[in-house]
Amino acid sequence: EYSKYKRYFTPLPTLPPIPADNPLTPEKVKLGKMLYYDPRLSRSKIISCNTCHNIALGGDDNVKTSIGHGWKTGGRNAPTTLNSGFLKVQFWDGRAPTLEEQTKGPIQAHVEMNATPELVVRRLKAIPEYVELFKKAFPNDPDPVNFENVAKAIAAFERTLNTPNSPFQRYLLGEENALTKEQKEGMKLFVEKGCIACHNGPVLSDGRFHKFKSNNDTGRFRVTKNPKDKYLFRTPQLLNVALTAPYFHDGSAKTLEEAIRHMAEQELGQKLSMEEVRKIKAFLESLTGEIPLEARTVPILPPERQ
Amino acid sequence: EYSKYKRYFTPLPTLPPIPADNPLTPEKVKLGKMLYYDPRLSRSKIISCNTCHNIALGGDDNVKTSIGHGWKTGGRNAPTTLNSGFLKVQFWDGRAPTLEEQTKGPIQAHVEMNATPELVVRRLKAIPEYVELFKKAFPNDPDPVNFENVAKAIAAFERTLNTPNSPFQRYLLGEENALTKEQKEGMKLFVEKGCIACHNGPVLSDGRFHKFKSNNDTGRFRVTKNPKDKYLFRTPQLLNVALTAPYFHDGSAKTLEEAIRHMAEQELGQKLSMEEVRKIKAFLESLTGEIPLEARTVPILPPERQ
Ligand code: HEC
Ligand code: HEC
Ligand code: HEC
Ligand code: HEC
Ligand SMILES: [Ca+2]
Ligand SMILES: [Ca+2]
Ligand SMILES: [Ca+2]
Ligand SMILES: [Mg+2]
Numbered sequence: 001e002y003s004k005y006k007r008y009f010t011p012l013p014t015l016p017p018i019p020a021d022n023p024l025t026p027e028k029v030k031l032g033k034m035l036y037y038d039p040r041l042s043r044s045k046i047i048s049c050n051t052c053h054n055i056a057l058g059g060d061d062n063v064k065t066s067i068g069h070g071w072k073t074g075g076r077n078a079p080t081t082l083n084s085g086f087l088k089v090q091f092w093d094g095r096a097p098t099l100e101e102q103t104k105g106p107i108q109a110h111v112e113m114n115a116t117p118e119l120v121v122r123r124l125k126a127i128p129e130y131v132e133l134f135k136k137a138f139p140n141d142p143d144p145v146n147f148e149n150v151a152k153a154i155a156a157f158e159r160t161l162n163t164p165n166s167p168f169q170r171y172l173l174g175e176e177n178a179l180t181k182e183q184k185e186g187m188k189l190f191v192e193k194g195c196i197a198c199h200n201g202p203v204l205s206d207g208r209f210h211k212f213k214s215n216n217d218t219g220r221f222r223v224t225k226n227p228k229d230k231y232l233f234r235t236p237q238l239l240n241v242a243l244t245a246p247y248f249h250d251g252s253a254k255t256l257e258e259a260i261r262h263m264a265e266q267e268l269g270q271k272l273s274m275e276e277v278r279k280i281k282a283f284l285e286s287l288t289g290e291i292p293l294e295a296r297t298v299p300i301l302p303p304e305r306q
Numbered sequence: 307e308y309s310k311y312k313r314y315f316t317p318l319p320t321l322p323p324i325p326a327d328n329p330l331t332p333e334k335v336k337l338g339k340m341l342y343y344d345p346r347l348s349r350s351k352i353i354s355c356n357t358c359h360n361i362a363l364g365g366d367d368n369v370k371t372s373i374g375h376g377w378k379t380g381g382r383n384a385p386t387t388l389n390s391g392f393l394k395v396q397f398w399d400g401r402a403p404t405l406e407e408q409t410k411g412p413i414q415a416h417v418e419m420n421a422t423p424e425l426v427v428r429r430l431k432a433i434p435e436y437v438e439l440f441k442k443a444f445p446n447d448p449d450p451v452n453f454e455n456v457a458k459a460i461a462a463f464e465r466t467l468n469t470p471n472s473p474f475q476r477y478l479l480g481e482e483n484a485l486t487k488e489q490k491e492g493m494k495l496f497v498e499k500g501c502i503a504c505h506n507g508p509v510l511s512d513g514r515f516h517k518f519k520s521n522n523d524t525g526r527f528r529v530t531k532n533p534k535d536k537y538l539f540r541t542p543q544l545l546n547v548a549l550t551a552p553y554f555h556d557g558s559a560k561t562l563e564e565a566i567r568h569m570a571e572q573e574l575g576q577k578l579s580m581e582e583v584r585k586i587k588a589f590l591e592s593l594t595g596e597i598p599l600e601a602r603t604v605p606i607l608p609p610e611r612q
């Protein structure tokens with residue numbers, strides 16, 4: 001009696017869409033992984049993508065709002081990089097259309113890595129192994145160590161940071177017992193209450209903007225300056241959401257229960273019973289997948305030439 | 307004609323000495339690895355052992371003096387954790403006799419992780435998977451989630467963080483061509499010039515204290531308050547030294563050449579030729595080993611119970 005709900009959901013494909021101008025190759029993914037883990041992409045040399053999007057923690061940093069260069073914060077919660085290739089737009093306010101564009105943001109943001117394209121390229125050029133790896137990843141580029149290619153390589157790696165084999169994924173693919181009864185009840189509620197209206201597609205995000213007022217952060221309006229966009233935020237994905245507390249763009253919800261209850265009230269004008277919250281939570285917990293071992297293997301980063 | 311120098315050196319054993327009160331078990335190593343990578347051992351939740359002793363970077367942080375909680379620094383350079391189980395005493399000033407004692411330092415240091423034993427234990431007890439893992443690692447302990455056991459588990463993991471198969475190790479074990487001629491020349495100079503007097507044993511440290519005045523840091527004197535100990539520092543290991551620039555307790559030498567030249571002058575009262583420096587450097591580069599894949603595989607850390 002639950003199977004009729006399956007059609008509202010989309011199993012996670014093996015790979016997200018790959019842009020024509022950044023084909024996925026093993027050489028690029030290898031380089032991208034190294035850059036993702038390399039703190040020398042930051043001015044201080046101590047902050048990497050993995051600092052805030054820690055693979056050990058579910059691709060995020062577990063804190064309310066991220067802390068970056070100089071112990072400063074930008075006031076927003078770090079979403080997970082896992083499965084981020086499936087998002088239609090990047091950032092809470094959707095200000096980057098692609099992962100390539102996205103990546104250039106944190107490297108330069110004063111409250112994150114606080115570097116410049118020139119600094120990053122200069123550092124990488126001083127490391128012979130990196131020069132070699134850029135040549136291999138971008139064989140047709142006469143001067144491959146450049147900021148565009150840094151972004152392309154990291155984006156390529158991120159497109160492999162996907163988490164298959166979650167209980168829910170296995171259920172969708174036919175393994176009837178992969179979900180508990182409680183989780184199936186949660187799935188049903190997720191559809192019937194209307195969560196599915198915004199949280200849909202392979203990562204449970206429509207990639208669109210919806211009103212969510214929490215503090216002075218005006219969200220999408222900051223990007224478009226269009227008054228109609230005030231307090232609009234892009235629907236976040238829900239895969240691995242059990243690993244990415246706290247919740248919302250400002251990390252204001254400490255627990256998944258709190259986030260679910262709040263969503264029902266703010267987005268659907270409903271009050272859920274404790275039991276309903278519990279069931280939806282159990283369902284969301286079934287969205288935790290497996291990080292491929294390859295992405296979890298720390299690269300050995302080359303030292304600077306001396 | 308180089309083989310007569312081999313007897314001055316000791317190949318790296320598979321494991322360092324294991325203290326009787328902290329036997330090495332797979333369960334403990336597994337737990338220790340998780341704790342090593344877990345930033346929730348710090349007050350801010352964003353700094354782990356791996357932040358400053360980054361496995362991707364050679365077990366250190368590549369910066370002059372480490373940056374910790376609140377973007378503060380303690381003014382000392384972070385040595386590598388790789389092969390640290392072979393050191394006779396821990397820290398530049400030898401203030402910890404064992405890895406177990408050592409570990410309690412950074413977790414509590416205000417400029418490092420700035421936590422307290424109570425905070426750490428409270429956080430770990432709130433995570434059911436950790437409670438289970440502590441039970442497995444310390445099966446005879448009625449209340450296994452305690453600060454002593456945190457230290458024991460991390461120390462156990464560190465004792466597996468060894469780097470076999472360096473070219474020099476292979477050379478010592480009989481693979482004649484594992485070293486270049488230049489590296490063999492460097493080995494010879496390392497013995498003949500007298501570096502071996504202090505840099506000896508399996509990790510090329512005698513574990514003793516020697517005068518090295520660089521700034522106001524009085525080294526061993528800070529620990530003993532004995533005026534004879536002013537400006538004494540424990541000889542650091544040299545395994546993987548090509549990965550751990552900058553050098554010395556204050557990170558004052560940017561390159562390996564600089565460190566070698568400085569050592570010869572300060573410790574041996576000699577001036578080396580450019581060629582001699584080059585050869586010794588080549589020899590030291592042959593000390594870079596292989597980090598076991600197991601230690602390089604990022605653990606999946608459990609979320610807090612919500
Ligand atoms: C200091 C912390 C910090 C660092 C370092 C950092 N990020 Fe982020 N990241 C964030 C925060 C906070 C956001 C959300 C910002 C926003 O939406 O305005 C974010 C957003 C993202 C997103 C968008 C995900 C989504 O769901 O919209 C991706 C992808 C991402 N970061 C990847 C990276 C990569 C790649 C790097 C390294 C080049 C990096 N980040 C470095 C904190 C950080
Ligand atoms: C009208 C669109 C819409 C509906 C309906 C909706 N959501 Fe959301 N959801 C969002 C948006 C937008 C956010 C991001 C809010 C923010 O932090 O700015 C969000 C955030 C969340 C989060 C936090 C994710 C994170 O990583 O921080 C959870 C969990 C969640 N929704 C679950 C649900 C559940 C369960 C329901 C149904 C009870 C639901 N949502 C209904 C749009 C919606
Ligand atoms: C904020 C940076 C930082 C953090 C976090 C940190 N360390 Fe260190 N570590 C250092 C510095 C700096 C030293 C040298 C301090 C000294 O000798 O006074 C050091 C010394 C050591 C040593 C001694 C090595 C030697 O050659 O004497 C070991 C072992 C070690 N740390 C392990 C750890 C472990 C385990 C953790 C986590 C529980 C940790 N460190 C957390 C910076 C850090
Ligand atoms: C009398 C003892 C002694 C002798 C002889 C000696 N060293 Fe050292 N070495 C030390 C001590 C002590 C330090 C740590 C100094 C400090 O930073 O406080 C050190 C540090 C180093 C370092 C930096 C390691 C690091 O990780 O920062 C290198 C490299 C080094 N020695 C190489 C050599 C070479 C090459 C020689 C011979 C030319 C040599 N040493 C001779 C005691 C000695
Ligand atoms: Ca979050
Ligand atoms: Ca290093
Ligand atoms: Ca160093
Ligand atoms: Mg997390």
